[in-house]
Amino acid sequence: VTEPSTSHHDRDAAPGGAIAAAARRGGEDAAAVLRRAGLRPTPQRLTVLRVLASHGHVTADEVLEESRAATGVIDQSTVYRALEALAAAGLALATDLGAGRMHYELARGHRHHHVVCRRCGAVAHLHDDILIPLALRVATATGFRLSPDGEVVLPGVCPACGAD
Amino acid sequence: VTEPSTSHHDRDAAPGGAIAAAARRGGEDAAAVLRRAGLRPTPQRLTVLRVLASHGHVTADEVLEESRAATGVIDQSTVYRALEALAAAGLALATDLGAGRMHYELARGHRHHHVVCRRCGAVAHLHDDILIPLALRVATATGFRLSPDGEVVLPGVCPACGAD
DNA sequence: ATTTATGCAAACGTTTTGCATGTGT
DNA sequence: ACACATGCAAAACGTTTGCATAAAT
Numbered sequence: 001v002t003e004p005s006t007s008h009h010d011r012d013a014a015p016g017g018a019i020a021a022a023a024r025r026g027g028e029d030a031a032a033v034l035r036r037a038g039l040r041p042t043p044q045r046l047t048v049l050r051v052l053a054s055h056g057h058v059t060a061d062e063v064l065e066e067s068r069a070a071t072g073v074i075d076q077s078t079v080y081r082a083l084e085a086l087a088a089a090g091l092a093l094a095t096d097l098g099a100g101r102m103h104y105e106l107a108r109g110h111r112h113h114h115v116v117c118r119r120c121g122a123v124a125h126l127h128d129d130i131l132i133p134l135a136l137r138v139a140t141a142t143g144f145r146l147s148p149d150g151e152v153v154l155p156g157v158c159p160a161c162g163a164d
Numbered sequence: 165v166t167e168p169s170t171s172h173h174d175r176d177a178a179p180g181g182a183i184a185a186a187a188r189r190g191g192e193d194a195a196a197v198l199r200r201a202g203l204r205p206t207p208q209r210l211t212v213l214r215v216l217a218s219h220g221h222v223t224a225d226e227v228l229e230e231s232r233a234a235t236g237v238i239d240q241s242t243v244y245r246a247l248e249a250l251a252a253a254g255l256a257l258a259t260d261l262g263a264g265r266m267h268y269e270l271a272r273g274h275r276h277h278h279v280v281c282r283r284c285g286a287v288a289h290l291h292d293d294i295l296i297p298l299a300l301r302v303a304t305a306t307g308f309r310l311s312p313d314g315e316v317v318l319p320g321v322c323p324a325c326g327a328d
Numbered sequence: 329a330t331t332t333a334t335g336c337a338a339a340c341g342t343t344t345t346g347c348a349t350g351t352g353t
Numbered sequence: 354a355c356a357c358a359t360g361c362a363a364a365a366c367g368t369t370t371g372c373a374t375a376a377a378t
Contacts, residue, residue: 040352042358060343075360080343082358096262100368101342115308124306134298134318142288143323144279150319154298159307204377206333224367239335244368246333264343265367 019091020053020106037089047071048082052092052106057123059101097123097153113151117158124158183255184217184270201253211235212246216256216270221287223265261287261317277315281322288322 019033030049031041039045044067051058051066058066060079067074083104086092090107097103097116113126135146146152183197194213195205203209208231215222215230222230228243247268250256254271261267261280277290299310310316 040357042352044359061341073360076342077344077361078359085358098260115302115306115310117308118311118314124308126302126305130298130301130305133301134294137294137297138279138290138318138320141290141294142279144281144288144318144320145326146279147282147319147321150282152316152318154302154308154316155311155314156302156308157311162309204332206377208334237335241336241369242334249333 019049020108033091034089037091039085039089043071044074044078045082045085047074048079049086049091049106052086052104057095057097057103057105059103061101063104095151095153098155111149111151113154115154115156117161118155119157119161122158122160124156126152126154183213184272197255198253201255203249203253207235208238208242209246209249211238212243213250213255213270216250216268221259221261221267221269223267225265227268259315259317262319275313275315277318279318279320281325282319283321283325286322286324288320290316290318 019030030046034041034045034049047067047070048063051063051070055062055066060076060083063083064074064076064079067079083092083094087094087104093105093107095103095105095114097114099121111128113128113131115124115126116122131146131152139145183194194210198205198209198213211231211234212227215227215234219226219230224240224243224247227247228238228240231238231243247256247258251258251268257269257271259267259269259278261278263285275292277292277295279288279290280286295310295316303309
């Protein structure tokens with residue numbers, strides 16, 4: 001589940017990889033997914049989707065570079081607009097991992113939260129209900145309720161870096 | 165403890181207001197605090213400190229505006245450098261509340277976390293040990309340990325906005 | 329006298345936008 | 354034909370930096 005952020009190649013940890021698989025194949029299926037979401041399946045979007053499908057958490061810049069490597073020309077603004085469209089359609093997830101830039105990942109259907117290693121940037125996913133006890137405590141302590149649709153990013157130290 | 169972010173005037177919730185009180189008075193004491201921290205007590209820094217002392221969570225821009233309103237001329241870069249110096253000295257706290265810009269507050273000695281209302285931006289503080297059970301669960305689930313010095317920002321809905 | 333901070337202006341990195349051209353339906 | 358997506362260039366945003374001047378020690 002973890003992901004050394006320097007080499008952005010974590011495998012598909014979670015199921016729900018229908019979109020992932022389709023996007024990776026890049027064929028008919030991915031186009032259908034886009035169309036079903038009300039988005040025109042342009043080559044650029046298919047490329048972005050494929051990049052997302054193969055790379056856990058990526059920055060816009062990484063998507064740009066990889067897309068260029070894969071398909072040749074594609075513009076910054078196109079990447080940003082594609083990511084925006086995919087996120088709006090629920091196909092991608094934009095997360096502020098706290099590094100001053102947004103990170104994107106393929107939406108895999110299940111809501112989750114993140115722990116980010118502050119040394120190496122590795123990311124682990126947390127099942128949503130890990131927050132339930134916390135939500136209770138927060139509510140009694142402050143009156144605030146945790147947003148049911150909000151994503152939490154926890155700062156941590158991964159097993160590899162926590163060599164104590 | 166909460167703070168309607170549009171009107172940035174929450175009172176000193178916590179004790180440890182020695183620095184706060186001194187900064188607010190802006191007299192000898194605040195200068196002494198700065199000097200003790202190895203910082204030269206310039207008018208600009210005193211002003212920034214006073215702004216922090218009177219305004220829960222502020223952005224650099226708000227500090228700039230308020231400082232100008234209070235003392236006349238002060239530059240953007242000076243504000244940023246003052247905030248940086250204060251944070252390095254442990255007198256201020258820089259927190260990424262997730263709004264695309266940093267927020268600063270006077271350090272009041274006790275580590276804490278934040279819940280931010282996603283509707284109105286109000287902020288509540290959470291005592292550090294509210295995370296202990298979560299830390300355990302995160303550790304068993306992922307192997308990650310929560311950074312003991314890391315700050316957590318939780319998305320939530322404040323009592324006022326959660327009018328359900 | 330020496331060190332450190334300031335103001336100004338210019339740069340930075342990330343993201344957004346206006347607009348003409350090109351592409352999918 | 355039409356709506357929509359793209360590329361390009363330029364701007365926006367928050368923040369940082371280089372450098373000469375000014376103020377604190």
